[in-house]
Amino acid sequence: xxxxxxxxxxxxxxxxxxxxxxxxxxxxxxxxxxxxxxxxxxxxxxxxxxxxxxxxxxxxxxxxxxxxxxxxxxxxxxxxxxxxxxxxxxxxxxxxxxxxxxxxxxxxxxxxxxxxxxxxxxxxxxxxxxxxxxxxxxxxxxxxxxxxxxxxxxxxxxxxxxxxxxxxxxxxxxxxxxxxxxxxxxxxxxxxxxxxxxxxxxxxxxxxxxxxxxxxxxxxxxxxxxxxxxxxxxxxxxxxxxxxxxxxxxxxxxxxxxxxxxxxxxxxxxxxxxxxxxxxxxxxxxxxxxxxxxxxxxxxxxxxxxxxxxxxxxxxxxxxxxxxxxxxxxxxxxxxxxxxxxxxxxxxxxxxxxxxxxxxxxxxxxxxxxxxxxxxxxxxxxxxxxxxxxxxxxxxxxxxxxxxxxxxxxxxxxxxxxxxxxxxxxxxxxxxxxxxxxxxxxxxxxxxxxxxxxxxxxxxxxxxxxxxxxxxxxxxxxxxxxxxxxxxxxxxxxxxxxxxxxxxxxxxxxxxxxxxxxxxxxxxxxxxxxxxxxxxxxxxxxxxxxxxxxxxxxxxxxxxxxxxxxxxxxxxxxxxxxxxxxxxxxxxxxxxxxxxxxxxxxxxxxxxxxxxxxxxxxxxxxxxxxxxxxxxxxxxxxxxxxxxxxxxxxxxxxxxxxxxxxxxxxxxxxxxxxxxxxxxxxxxxxxxxxxxxxxxxxxxxxxxxxxxxxxxxxxxxxxxxxxxxxxxxxxxxxxxxxxxxxxxxxxxxxxxxxxxxxxxxxxxxxx
Numbered sequence: 014x015x016x017x018x019x020x021x022x023x024x025x026x027x028x029x030x031x032x033x034x035x036x037x038x039x040x041x042x043x044x045x046x047x048x049x050x051x052x053x054x055x056x057x058x059x060x061x062x063x064x065x066x067x068x069x070x071x072x073x074x075x076x077x078x079x080x081x082x083x084x085x086x087x088x089x090x091x092x093x094x095x096x097x098x099x100x101x102x103x104x105x106x107x108x109x110x111x112x113x114x115x116x117x118x119x120x121x122x123x124x125x126x127x128x129x130x131x132x133x134x135x136x137x138x139x140x141x142x143x144x145x146x147x148x149x150x151x152x153x154x155x156x157x158x159x160x161x162x163x164x165x166x167x168x169x170x171x172x173x174x175x176x177x178x179x180x181x182x183x184x185x186x187x188x189x190x191x192x193x194x195x196x197x198x199x200x201x202x203x204x205x206x207x208x209x210x211x212x213x214x215x216x217x218x219x220x221x222x223x224x225x226x227x228x229x230x231x232x233x234x235x236x237x238x239x240x241x242x243x244x245x246x247x248x249x250x251x252x253x254x255x256x257x258x259x260x261x262x263x264x265x266x267x268x269x270x271x272x273x274x275x276x277x278x279x280x281x282x283x284x285x286x287x288x289x290x291x292x293x294x295x296x297x298x299x300x301x302x303x304x305x306x307x308x309x310x311x312x313x314x315x316x317x318x319x320x321x322x323x324x325x326x327x328x329x330x331x332x333x334x335x336x337x338x339x340x341x342x343x344x345x346x347x348x349x350x351x352x353x354x355x356x357x358x359x360x361x362x363x364x365x366x367x368x369x370x371x372x373x374x375x376x377x378x379x380x381x382x383x384x385x386x387x388x389x390x391x392x393x394x395x396x397x398x399x400x401x402x403x404x405x406x407x408x409x410x411x412x413x414x415x416x417x418x419x420x421x422x423x424x425x426x427x428x429x430x431x432x433x434x435x436x437x438x439x440x441x442x443x444x445x446x447x448x449x450x451x452x453x454x455x456x457x458x459x460x461x462x463x464x465x466x467x468x469x470x471x472x473x474x475x476x477x478x479x480x481x482x483x484x485x486x487x488x489x490x491x492x493x494x495x496x497x498x499x500x501x502x503x504x505x506x507x508x509x510x511x512x513x514x515x516x517x518x519x520x521x522x523x524x525x526x527x528x529x530x531x532x533x534x535x536x537x538x539x540x541x542x543x544x545x546x547x548x549x550x551x552x553x554x555x556x557x558x559x560x561x562x563x564x565x566x567x568x569x570x571x572x573x574x575x576x577x578x579x580x581x582x583x584x585x586x587x588x589x590x591x592x593x594x595x596x597x598x599x600x601x602x603x604x605x606x607x608x609x610x611x612x613x614x615x616x617x618x619x620x621x622x623x624x625x626x627x628x629x630x631x632x633x634x635x636x637x638x639x640x641x642x643x644x645x646x647x648x649x650x651x652x653x654x655x656x657x658x659x660x661x662x663x664x665x666x667x668x669x670x671x672x673x674x675x676x677x678x679x680x681x682x683x684x685x686x687x688x689x690x691x692x693x694x695x696x697x698x699x700x701x702x703x704x705x706x707x708x709x710x711x712x713x714x715x716x717x718x719x720x721x722x723x724x725x726x727x728x729x730x731x732x733x734x735x736x737x738x739x740x741x742x743x744x745x746x747x748x749x750x751x752x753x754x755x756x757x758x759x760x761x762x763x764x765x766x767x768x769x770x771x772x773x774x775x776x777x778x779x780x
Contacts (some may be wrong), residue, residue, distance in 0.1 A: 092103055175419065199755070236658060247485070379758060479749050
């Protein structure tokens with residue numbers, strides 16, 4: 014672990030620091046040579062799709078199609094460390110519970126299926142047959158299939174996800190909570206009724222033609238480093254890159270491309286953002302509405318596009334003209350002049366792309382905010398033409414593909430009709446549980462079996478104490494995974510940990526080596542094939558694991574589960590039979606780089622209720638949690654806390670304890686705060702504090718309190734009244750009841766909190 018310190022980082026994103034980090038992680042995992050060779054196959058036409066983010070691949074002219082964090086993910090998967098049953102069984106789960114998330118990750122690759130033994134409080138080796146028999150017995154014993162819950166991680170391939178949803182629906186439920194429920198659910202909920210597709214509308218080619226790229230609530234330097242290459246190229250040819258973020262993020266300021274020999278040799282770098290606006294946490298809705306207001310006031314409208322392609326314009330304009338400027342300025346945290354400047358930059362561009370991440374989606378009014386993005390695009394016809402459009406930047410590598418494959422708790426009737434027709438059964442029609450609903454169901458005793466296809470549910474979800482109580486109430490928890498993590502320690506009365514092949518490994522089945530497919534953020538579907546020997550001879554592939562689980566559970570199923578899992582081309586034929594956009598699936602993926610799914614909005618065909626792109630009218634929110642809490646606690650300073658990743662983590666996977674670009678080394682329990690706010694609290698940078706979140710529902714007087722202890726104050730360039738801290742350490746502060754309207758995504762980016770001095774051990778001990 015690094016020396017514990019807070020030290021200003023004044024270098025660019027990327028550069029030699031990224032190369033040094035890659036070398037360090039390959040060496041740490043004991044795969045310096047193997048890992049380097051593996052990376053040369055990442056995101057190549059004959060290689061595997063990076064198990065990290067969902068940013069699209071270029072045209073594969075370079076052998077270096079990976080970024081620093083992708084290299085960390087590959088190194089972690091290709092690690093020489095092995096978490097055998099002996100390694101995991103050497104400690105009780107009570108003892109494992111004391112380990113950090115980093116220590117759990119560092120045990121290495123799981124090698125054999127394990128079952129929990131309550132008498133010894135340890136995991137022990139089991140056989141695959143025994144594991145599937147246990148799952149089948151518990152599922153068959155449930156009086157109602159809706160008492161079983163099936164979670165899905167966004168790293169699951171299309172083939173595995175399709176088989177998984179088929180198995181679960183043949184079993185009889187639509188209980189499909191997934192990671193989309195916790196991240197970009199508001200994007201789909203906002204886009205589908207307004208433009209007819211729940212996805213973004215742009216491709217990488219559009220980034221080559223855009224005159225202006227607006228980036229909201231996103232930190233590509235850490236979360237999607239390969240995106241920096243597109244932003245850098247756009248800036249170099251003269252496009253305006255306009256960033257909106259409460260924190261100053263190095264990846265949005267300067268970038269040194271590790272693949273640029275001249276830049277590396279001269280220690281040079283390139284600017285990214287041409288303009289940077291530091292709005293308040295949660296100020297995006299007010300800012301966007303203000304930008305729309307400015308566009309209208311300047312009459313900078315594409316009237317032909319509006320007349321031919323949109324509905325709801327008159328109502329939107331009427332409400333916008335009635336909107337005073339003062340509330341927009343106050344809520345955004347920017348001046349009116351700054352809002353107008355941002356709008357004028359947008360107006361000056363002929364072609365504009367708007368990108369956003371979870372800084373937009375994890376708020377109470379996230380759906381309304383994204384629909385205001387759509388309004389902004391519609392006002393100037395920036396949808397359905399080259400160099401323009403909407404770009405929600407997804408996280409996990411196949412989170413979008415899993416939803417396309419049917420991992421959704423509210424499936425469309427047409428999809429269920431076709432699924433039933435192709436496979437000869439009647440799918441359930443009742444909507445299932447999303448993530449928040451699944452946790453509540455387990456708490457209420459209505460969810461008794463929990464199966465997770467990847468992920469780390471116990472660490473990823475809100476309201477940690479409630480989630481852990483929920484999981485512990487289950488009769489059986491089943492985790493399908495490559496690594497040991499927190500969710501395997503927080504278990505049901507019975508528990509299984511079932512190890513699978515990783516994305517980088519050769520998947521050998523009855524008909525030979527197999528490839529799987531994934532769909533990236535821009536609707537490109539392509540093949541992924543591993544090249545490393547499996548970490549253990551006992552590992553199953555995800556499709557085979559699902560097939561064997563289904564075959565054991567569904568005794569009268571007509572689906573040839575094992576035959577499908579023996580030949581993934583057969584799975585793809587079934588996908589094509591159910592989903593029209595995948596017609597000719599097996600032929601299409603033979604093309605280098607794969608193929609793009611049809612996106613009707615990018616063709617200006619609007620599959621909406623009106624048959625047109627829809628303007629959405631939203632008044633300024635008056636029910637903000639922070640304002641409610643501040644009104645009831647006038648005697649204390651109430652801050653707005655946003656959760657975020659460090660640079661040494663990917664979602665809940667902790668690779669290390671450094672956050673290089675923010676100048677944090679050896680720490681994770683930190684809270685970023687404006688220096689003047691530290692002074693007003695009578696504290697100083699380096700002091701330790703406790704964070705208490707405060708929550709009260711709209712019509713309830715009582716205020717709930719949740720507490721997370723021992724966080725180091727770090728002075729940072731962030732607006733006053735705003736705080737930032739890492740998850741999952743701050744997930745205990747997010748109330749289960751606090752989620753976005755319509756989409757029900759936890760409000761992890763807008764938590765009302767107060768700070769108090771930590772009264773526990775000295776700083777050295779607390780670290």
